[in-house]
Amino acid sequence: MTVRKVVLAEPRGFCAGVEMAIKALGWMLRIHGAPVYCYHEIVHNKDVVEWFRRAGVVFVDDPDDVPHGAPLMLSAHGSAPNVVERARAGDRIVVDAVCPLVTKVHHEARVRAGKGLQIIYVGHRGHDEAIGTLAEAPASMHLVETLDDLERLDIDVGEDVGLLAQTTLAHGEWAGVLERARELHPDLWMPDRSDLCFATTNRQAAVKRLAPLVDLLLVIGSENSSNTQALVRTAVGAGARAALRIDGPDDIADDVLVSVEVVGLTAGASAPEGVVRAVVERLAPREVESLSVTSEDEYFPLPRELRDRIRSLVTLVAFSMGVPVTAGPGDRTDRDMPAGAVLDALPSGDSEPGGSEQPAGRSPAPNTVAAS
Numbered sequence: 001m002t003v004r005k006v007v008l009a010e011p012r013g014f015c016a017g018v019e020m021a022i023k024a025l026g027w028m029l030r031i032h033g034a035p036v037y038c039y040h041e042i043v044h045n046k047d048v049v050e051w052f053r054r055a056g057v058v059f060v061d062d063p064d065d066v067p068h069g070a071p072l073m074l075s076a077h078g079s080a081p082n083v084v085e086r087a088r089a090g091d092r093i094v095v096d097a098v099c100p101l102v103t104k105v106h107h108e109a110r111v112r113a114g115k116g117l118q119i120i121y122v123g124h125r126g127h128d129e130a131i132g133t134l135a136e137a138p139a140s141m142h143l144v145e146t147l148d149d150l151e152r153l154d155i156d157v158g159e160d161v162g163l164l165a166q167t168t169l170a171h172g173e174w175a176g177v178l179e180r181a182r183e184l185h186p187d188l189w190m191p192d193r194s195d196l197c198f199a200t201t202n203r204q205a206a207v208k209r210l211a212p213l214v215d216l217l218l219v220i221g222s223e224n225s226s227n228t229q230a231l232v233r234t235a236v237g238a239g240a241r242a243a244l245r246i247d248g249p250d251d252i253a254d255d256v257l258v259s260v261e262v263v264g265l266t267a268g269a270s271a272p273e274g275v276v277r278a279v280v281e282r283l284a285p286r287e288v289e290s291l292s293v294t295s296e297d298e299y300f301p302l303p304r305e306l307r308d309r310i311r312s313l314v315t316l317v318a319f320s321m322g323v324p325v326t327a328g329p330g331d332r333t334d335r336d337m338p339a340g341a342v343l344d345a346l347p348s349g350d351s352e353p354g355g356s357e358q359p360a361g362r363s364p365a366p367n368t369v370a371a372s
């Protein structure tokens with residue numbers, strides 16, 4: 001079966017928060033060398049995690065497993081206050097790569113709970129972001145995944161109630177809970193803008209436009225990526241004849257493409273563009289075009305503690321060499337360096353058994369010499 005056309009959704013793939021987190025972990029490796037520790041997956045993408053693991057990052061689920069004095073990064077999803085506290089104990093060199101948009105929700109949770117509100121939190125049970133946010137005010141927050149959860153909530157009539165949300169939800173699911181919550185609590189407080197972030201809503205808007213136009217919509221992203229799963233549900237809700245989440249080109253069986261002429265393709269906010277290219281190659285269409293709903297130019301600078309550290313190192317090196325201090329990443333010059341380039345430059349851990357194999361979607365690392 002020949003795919004006639006692939007239509008690429010725009011925007012797709014890495015968001016500003018993921019770009020920042022990947023670049024930050026890349027800098028940690030360059031400054032400290034392996035091993036660098038990371039609390040939870042830096043982003044929810046198994047390729048990205050595997051590439052960092054091969055480069056010497058050790059992923060842990062408990063900060064107490066990290067040796068004292070070691071470099072430790074906290075993931076983009078945000079961490080519970082007691083995790084941050086335990087991470088910072090023991091002289092570890094801690095960099096918190098939480099996305100600023102997740103930080104905003106943590107802040108709202110603390111402030112509103114402090115004002116006495118009971119907070120309905122729309123999110124996914126067990127997701128790292130939800131765990132971290134709920135831990136900001138556990139006595140005041142109520143996790144709601146479905147309308148049934150909402151109906152079962154035990155909030156007294158007359159209590160002040162607010163609503164916050166995980167940043168990566170499908171818009172339709174969040175909107176349904178909001179509507180019912182407003183019926184139950186007419187004075188419901190919520191932020192001026194929904195907590196669903198720009199990256200989530202932009203990628204879903206593109207999928208809504210694309211879904212009715214194609215025979216099959218492929219969404220690249222990992223199973224534990226909330227925004228990826230939301231894109232699949234959004235595609236189905238928007239009338240896609242078929243929608244499928246894939247990790248990469250190897251997940252596309254030939255029978256999936258039977259009777260498929262036009263494929264729509266998008267990628268979750270933590271899926272590398274290299275994997276998109278590998279999927280297009282696998283589909284081998286006669287033509288490729290794009291469907292764009294908006295462009296994104298958001299940029300999140302590296303975490304302050306990392307910028308300060310890099311600036312100190314640049315100053316030290318310049319001083320020791322007797323040359324003037326030039327601009328460094330602390331001065332936003334990393335803005336033009338895409339996270340994909342950081343991934344491509346990671347050492348590939350060739351000394352490990354099987355480590356020389358390049359996963360689909362990642363260019364050969366610059367230090368890899370191709371056999372002639």
Ligand code: SF4
Nearest residue numbers: 015017099167197269
């Ligand atoms: S998906 Fe949104 S909230 Fe999550 S890291 Fe990206 S920009 Fe931040």
